[in-house]
Amino acid sequence: MVNSLPKLLSAAFITLKLLSVSLIIGLFIGLFFAILRLNKNIFINKFAYGYSYVFRGTPLLVQIFIIYFGLGQIEYLRSTVLWVILKEPYWCAIIAFALNTGAYTSEILRSAFQTIKPGIVEAGKSLGISNRVIFYKIQIPIAIRQSLPAYGNEIILMMKGTSLASTVTIMDLTGVAKYIISTTFKPIEVFIVAGGIYLFMTFIIHNLIKYLEKKYSFN
Amino acid sequence: MELLAFGDTGWGDELFYATLMTIAVSITAMLIGFFFALIFTPLKLSQNKFLNFIANSYTTIIRGVPELLVIYLFFFGGTGAVMFIASIFGYNEYIEINAFITGAFAIGIISGAYSTEVFRGAIQSIDKGQFEAANVLGLNKFGKFFKIILPQTLRLAIPNLSNVWQITLKDTSLISVTGLVEIMRQSYVAAGSTRDPLFFYSFAAVLYLLLTFVSMKLINRLEVKYSRGY
Numbered sequence: 001m002v003n004s005l006p007k008l009l010s011a012a013f014i015t016l017k018l019l020s021v022s023l024i025i026g027l028f029i030g031l032f033f034a035i036l037r038l039n040k041n042i043f044i045n046k047f048a049y050g051y052s053y054v055f056r057g058t059p060l061l062v063q064i065f066i067i068y069f070g071l072g073q074i075e076y077l078r079s080t081v082l083w084v085i086l087k088e089p090y091w092c093a094i095i096a097f098a099l100n101t102g103a104y105t106s107e108i109l110r111s112a113f114q115t116i117k118p119g120i121v122e123a124g125k126s127l128g129i130s131n132r133v134i135f136y137k138i139q140i141p142i143a144i145r146q147s148l149p150a151y152g153n154e155i156i157l158m159m160k161g162t163s164l165a166s167t168v169t170i171m172d173l174t175g176v177a178k179y180i181i182s183t184t185f186k187p188i189e190v191f192i193v194a195g196g197i198y199l200f201m202t203f204i205i206h207n208l209i210k211y212l213e214k215k216y217s218f219n
Numbered sequence: 220m221e222l223l224a225f226g227d228t229g230w231g232d233e234l235f236y237a238t239l240m241t242i243a244v245s246i247t248a249m250l251i252g253f254f255f256a257l258i259f260t261p262l263k264l265s266q267n268k269f270l271n272f273i274a275n276s277y278t279t280i281i282r283g284v285p286e287l288l289v290i291y292l293f294f295f296g297g298t299g300a301v302m303f304i305a306s307i308f309g310y311n312e313y314i315e316i317n318a319f320i321t322g323a324f325a326i327g328i329i330s331g332a333y334s335t336e337v338f339r340g341a342i343q344s345i346d347k348g349q350f351e352a353a354n355v356l357g358l359n360k361f362g363k364f365f366k367i368i369l370p371q372t373l374r375l376a377i378p379n380l381s382n383v384w385q386i387t388l389k390d391t392s393l394i395s396v397t398g399l400v401e402i403m404r405q406s407y408v409a410a411g412s413t414r415d416p417l418f419f420y421s422f423a424a425v426l427y428l429l430l431t432f433v434s435m436k437l438i439n440r441l442e443v444k445y446s447r448g449y
Binding site for chain 1: 279280282283284285286287288291292295296299385389390392393395396403406407410414415416417420421423424427428431432
């Protein structure tokens, strides 16, 4: 149990790296699609809705497998620069995670944008502020504050999602845990240590979000 | 398209049965989850600190640990645990547990943690007057629960339970690591033998989308049924 701790801890860093990189990329994807969802044009709107529907309606495992095993099959892709990225399981996992969390994030941000009271935007307009500035300086900050609790849940869900990276040969926390279990046949001990590390990370994220919520609360 | 033909030449019938397997595992897991929720929701709502602690540990641990890790625990640990219990009764032969049972149980425990939270939230948001009114009417404990509280709880819980169902359905794809032949496993086998992973994994995605779409439609109907009178 003690012997496995250093290995699992160093694997936890890979989990954190996967999580943070995919969350950052996912946030931009999410914001982009949330803005598309608010667009009046029905095609753009439907396209953004379709994206989030497909990625929220299918398991993350399928998404990773399509990107890792499926895309390599297209001959054309193999000859382009993209192949440098797509042949690495690490980047395939990150692309899948980012697209997945992007879909959920876009829904969270969309509903946050929609709950902004029209009066706030009108107040900005009556002060003579341009639409662009209203969007970046008024709507986005309020939307981010509104979506903090839901986004916190999404971060925790995504952290659990990164465990699927182990299915495409990445040795993250779950990957290493599985390896140790299958070589030592001590599933319960390893589960306690690895699960404990995951719980600790959940705890930190949970409290961080709580702190941010308090810091940026309206009252 | 010939890849999806039924019979020996294509993978159509295999994938069809795999889809049925996914549905069967999901429903079993969801029911096991309800069973766990039935035990843990009262513990969560109880005044007793110790019972509270037990229920809170269950939901916190399960919701904070990746599903895949829980499945590995059951997959590698399940046989050992059952054989240990059997050895107490003097049975020392090797026991192999069915992948369906291990998988449904692992996913069921996860789904149960989410269901517990949903039921707790729903019961807590029922007006206190309803409990008091039930008392005043002189209903006994069962009558109070089944006739007054449960129908209202269901109305509040169904929208959130439909989320739990979606999570459970998608989580069953993870059981493929234990070798149970559901959609994901079957696609893996088909992709391996035809060398056409892009097609089969995309088709698996379509099957999952279809399942979520159809189940959403059915749950919406339930929702309408239980919100009659509101």
